[in-house]
Amino acid sequence: MNTTRRFLCPILFLVWMVCPAFSQTPVKGGTLTVCQPAEPPGLDPTANTAAAIDRVVYANIYEGLVKVDSSGGFIPGLAHGWHISPDGLVYIFNLRKGVVFHNGESFDAAVAKWNLERAAVPENGNPHPEYFNGIDTLATPESHTLEIRLKAVDALFIAHMAEGDAVMLPMKGYADAKSNPIGTGPFKFTRWVRGDRVEMIRFDRYWNPMLPYLDQVTFRFISDPAAQIAAFKAGDIDVIGYIAAPESAMLLAKDQRFKVYSGTTTGEVIMSTNNKTAPFDNLLVRRAMAHAIDRQAVVDLVMFGYGTPIGSHWSPATPYYRDLTGRFPYDPDKARALLKEAGYPDGFSATIKLPAIYSYSRRAGEVIADMLSKVGINLTIEIVEWGQWIDRIFKNKDYQLTMIGHVEAWDIGIYAKPDYYFQYDSQEFRTAYANALKAPDEAGKTEWFGRCQEIIADDAVNGFLFSAPSLPVMKAAVMGWWQNYPTIALDCSAVWWQK
Numbered sequence: 001m002n003t004t005r006r007f008l009c010p011i012l013f014l015v016w017m018v019c020p021a022f023s024q025t026p027v028k029g030g031t032l033t034v035c036q037p038a039e040p041p042g043l044d045p046t047a048n049t050a051a052a053i054d055r056v057v058y059a060n061i062y063e064g065l066v067k068v069d070s071s072g073g074f075i076p077g078l079a080h081g082w083h084i085s086p087d088g089l090v091y092i093f094n095l096r097k098g099v100v101f102h103n104g105e106s107f108d109a110a111v112a113k114w115n116l117e118r119a120a121v122p123e124n125g126n127p128h129p130e131y132f133n134g135i136d137t138l139a140t141p142e143s144h145t146l147e148i149r150l151k152a153v154d155a156l157f158i159a160h161m162a163e164g165d166a167v168m169l170p171m172k173g174y175a176d177a178k179s180n181p182i183g184t185g186p187f188k189f190t191r192w193v194r195g196d197r198v199e200m201i202r203f204d205r206y207w208n209p210m211l212p213y214l215d216q217v218t219f220r221f222i223s224d225p226a227a228q229i230a231a232f233k234a235g236d237i238d239v240i241g242y243i244a245a246p247e248s249a250m251l252l253a254k255d256q257r258f259k260v261y262s263g264t265t266t267g268e269v270i271m272s273t274n275n276k277t278a279p280f281d282n283l284l285v286r287r288a289m290a291h292a293i294d295r296q297a298v299v300d301l302v303m304f305g306y307g308t309p310i311g312s313h314w315s316p317a318t319p320y321y322r323d324l325t326g327r328f329p330y331d332p333d334k335a336r337a338l339l340k341e342a343g344y345p346d347g348f349s350a351t352i353k354l355p356a357i358y359s360y361s362r363r364a365g366e367v368i369a370d371m372l373s374k375v376g377i378n379l380t381i382e383i384v385e386w387g388q389w390i391d392r393i394f395k396n397k398d399y400q401l402t403m404i405g406h407v408e409a410w411d412i413g414i415y416a417k418p419d420y421y422f423q424y425d426s427q428e429f430r431t432a433y434a435n436a437l438k439a440p441d442e443a444g445k446t447e448w449f450g451r452c453q454e455i456i457a458d459d460a461v462n463g464f465l466f467s468a469p470s471l472p473v474m475k476a477a478v479m480g481w482w483q484n485y486p487t488i489a490l491d492c493s494a495v496w497w498q499k
Contacts, residue, residue: 026496027213031214031217032218032497033218033239034218034220034238035219035221035222035232035240036052036220036221036490038050038051038221038223039221040053041053041390042179043061044169047125047127047177049128051488053164054488054489056198056490057164057185058164058167058488058489059489060200061185061189062169063078063167063183063185064078064161064168065077065093065112065146065168066079068489070483074162078184079095079146080096081093081094082094087153088150089153091157093145093146095108095145095146099184100184100205100207102188105173107168107170108143108144109142109143110140110143116132120133120135126165128160131163131165131166132160132166134150135148135151137149152438153437154438155445159410168184179192185203186212187200187201187202188203197220200217200218201215201217202214202216212493212494212495213480213497214492220236222237225243225248232473239473240474243473249262249304249306256476257475257476258473260472261470261472262469263471263482264315264316264469264486265407265467265468265470266410266485266486267315267406267485268310268407268464269360269405269467270405270462270463270464270465271364271403272403272421273286273401273463274397274422275422275423277399277423279342280401285342285344288336288342288375289460290464291328291329292372293330295309295466296309298364299466301367302363303466306471309466310324310325311324311325312327313461318409318410320446320449322453327457348377350378350379351379351400352402352403353382353384353389353392354381354383355402357386360405360468364403364465365379365403389402394421395421407468407488413433415452415456415461416429422462426456429452429456429459432448435451470483
């Protein structure tokens with residue numbers, strides 16, 4: 001995840017590109033208020049895929065065996081190290097001793113084994129049981145040694161162990177995790193004021209005595225971009241985790257009281273398409289739309305130049321990226337010809353449902369609707385509340401088109417699930433993805449993950465638009481905040497205030 005690619009435009013030169021002051025010694029104390037637009041539907045990342053959950057609790061309240069650092073590398077978490085057998089089938093995790101949950105329960109190999117066994121059973125509610133059902137056996141040869149044997153080589157096993165789906169819950173306190181999270185992290189949950197904020201305080205028994213630096217962290221939920229900026233300027237919040245209105249970055253960067261980072265993420269913003277609903281079940285129609293969209297113009301108009309056009313569901317910030325933006329160059333004439341070939345010489349009408357909570361989705365939807373209208377595709381825009389989006393679109397697949405960012409790293413595997421809300425069914429893709437997961441070396445991973453990207457690009461499964469930028473803004477005295485977001489997290493564990 002160290003490879004980065006950015007689109008440069010004049011406004012980037014106005015952004016204060018500040019790196020943490022490594023020459024200064026972090027000091028303890030103080031409180032931090034962080035704003036993010038979406039309130040999580042719950043606080044258990046092992047029970048829901050919503051990114052808003054991980055942004056609040058991952059690395060702050062909950063931890064897994066493996067952690068992602070600010071550069072995207074995999075580093076020790078609750079396991080201080082691990083070994084992999086030469087055949088790639090056996091993983092031995094050496095767990096930290098003396099780790100306790102916020103309720104006082106001890107963490108050891110037995111607890112880790114229970115968590116992974118529980119995660120592999122779909123009925124237990126983990127949204128990604130496929131991350132764990134490749135485990136053949138789990139053994140605890142010692143109290144702090146966990147041995148995992150896989151059924152087959154899994155190139156992404158460590159990556160999945162570093163995601164929110166694999167965080168460790170206590171055996172005696174997991175039932176209420178959605179509303180009362182209990183983890184091993186540097187901060188302990190204290191209160192959730194629904195519709196407003198989640199509060200957490202320093203956990204004094206944290207296994208790393210150096211962390212956290214802060215005494216308290218509060219996550220506030222403000223969906224309106226203008227209200228976010230107003231609260232920030234008024235001093236009510238200290239950090240905006242990511243600016244929902246990127247046009248504000250240039251203005252805030254001019255104020256010496258603040259600093260803005262311009263970084264990368266693993267997120268892909270796409271025009272999600274229901275592949276089983278006419279006329280989008282027609283490959284020619286989907287390819288016509290791909291030719292009708294000017295991706296760079298979308299980045300310029302929607303994100304004010306921040307972001308990188310993509311041609312498939314893969315971020316340039318992630319290893320094995322293949323640039324496929326040339327597959328469907330902007331060509332309205334080609335789009336009209338494909339529509340005619342598909343049986344729609346006069347175009348057609350459809351509805352695009354946009355989540356109200358994300359301003360970029362609404363703006364992108366409006367820009368895309370204008371572009372598609374030029375080739376005869378007339379879209380009716382419907383704004384839906386976030387809860388309705390989750391229920392109607394994500395769960396019940398009641399839509400034709402929508403617009404959303406997919407932020408999970410390595411999530412191209414969703415295209416291998418025909419019942420996912422895209423409803424894309426391709427045996428060719430499933431075979432390629434299976435080959436990628438069992439690739440024995442880097443050359444094999446490059447080949448097969450690249451092939452996965454090619455297949456969904458050629459099938460124009462969705463409107464692949466751009467890789468989302470990281471644009472956090474904070475008070476100038478906030479130190480240790482991540483510039484890039486290589487995983488879904490607003491990690492406050494090493495954040496501190498400059499005195």
